[in-house]
Amino acid sequence: MTRHGPADRTICRARAAAMVAAVACVLAGCMSQAPPASSPSSRPWPAESPPPRGRVIWMLTRAALADLIAEPAIRSGLDGSPVYEIVPPGQEPLAEFDAAVTVTFPSLAALSHAVTAGRLPAGTRAVLYDPETWSFTPAAEQRDPVQAATRAAGLARAHGLQFIVAPALNLTSVLARGSAAPRWQQFLDLHLAARMAKVADMIELQAQSLERDSGTYATFVREAAAQARAVNPGVTVLAGLSTNPPGALVGSDQLVSAIEASRASVDGYWLNIPGPSSRCPTCNQKRPDVGIEALRAVL
Numbered sequence: 010m011t012r013h014g015p016a017d018r019t020i021c022r023a024r025a026a027a028m029v030a031a032v033a034c035v036l037a038g039c040m041s042q043a044p045p046a047s048s049p050s051s052r053p054w055p056a057e058s059p060p061p062r063g064r065v066i067w068m069l070t071r072a073a074l075a076d077l078i079a080e081p082a083i084r085s086g087l088d089g090s091p092v093y094e095i096v097p098p099g100q101e102p103l104a105e106f107d108a109a110v111t112v113t114f115p116s117l118a119a120l121s122h123a124v125t126a127g128r129l130p131a132g133t134r135a136v137l138y139d140p141e142t143w144s145f146t147p148a149a150e151q152r153d154p155v156q157a158a159t160r161a162a163g164l165a166r167a168h169g170l171q172f173i174v175a176p177a178l179n180l181t182s183v184l185a186r187g188s189a190a191p192r193w194q195q196f197l198d199l200h201l202a203a204r205m206a207k208v209a210d211m212i213e214l215q216a217q218s219l220e221r222d223s224g225t226y227a228t229f230v231r232e233a234a235a236q237a238r239a240v241n242p243g244v245t246v247l248a249g250l251s252t253n254p255p256g257a258l259v260g261s262d263q264l265v266s267a268i269e270a271s272r273a274s275v276d277g278y279w280l281n282i283p284g285p286s287s288r289c290p291t292c293n294q295k296r297p298d299v300g301i302e303a304l305r306a307v308l
Contacts, residue, residue: 066277086308115145206237261302
């Protein structure tokens with residue numbers, strides 16, 4: 010038998026104590042315990058990286074997200090998806106759902122002021138520039154939305170933010186005056202998707218006015234997405250949907266058909282659940298039920 014001196018016995022006791030501590034830690038789960046679901050680190054993709062390819066990305070306004078996650082089955086489905094939560098300047102995101110906070114701006118001046126003055130909510134991940142032919146986007150930006158988007162992208166990246174651009178189809182009323190082609194075709198002919206995507210991390214195609222005809226919707230989305238990726242292969246492409254676009258009412262089956270017809274062309278969707286407001290004066294009453302039923306079918 011080998012005889013051990015005092016020093017040897019001290020070493021043995023230390024090793025034994027370390028082994029006991031390690032076993033206790035494993036039994037308690039402290040060596041590999043995952044962060045709780047509400048932790049910022051539980052986002053389905055790292056904060057410094059773009060959302061993962063192959064999984065449907067959802068972009069939702071704060072109000073729409075609140076309506077949808079009130080339904081347990083929808084909340085469960087969205088928990089497993091990358092979600093961007095859109096908030097207007099001055100509004101805080103939902104505390105009870107972990108999403109990539111995105112602040113939306115209809116003008117370069119508003120975006121510049123908020124970003125440079127530090128007026129974004131804590132944890133903001135992205136800014137969204139939404140140029141449209143309306144009173145909220147200055148006329149000069151309507152005439153040259155690409156230049157405005159380029160400047161907005163520079164501001165966003167200088168402050169460590171992702172840049173999302175969502176050019177409206179109605180910009181063609183300024184950029185393609187006199188054209189008899191459908192608005193979506195004018196948008197394609199102007200190569201707006203390509204010119205915007207060149208400076209963006211993500212582009213959202215405002216296709217919601219076409220969702221009543223899944224064939225036209227899919228054609229526009231496919232061709233615009235191809236334009237965008239031709240100049241920026243890494244760009245994330247979303248397509249717009251609405252539970253309440255101007256005009257005739259839509260049903261969840263029409264949203265599902267639009268998704269099924271276009272899913273191979275895009276990385277995800279901006280599902281809007283609007284109601285009448287200064288930014289949507291022709292919208293019908295809010296219809297979260299249409300969004301819930303559509304998501305039940307696709308999540």
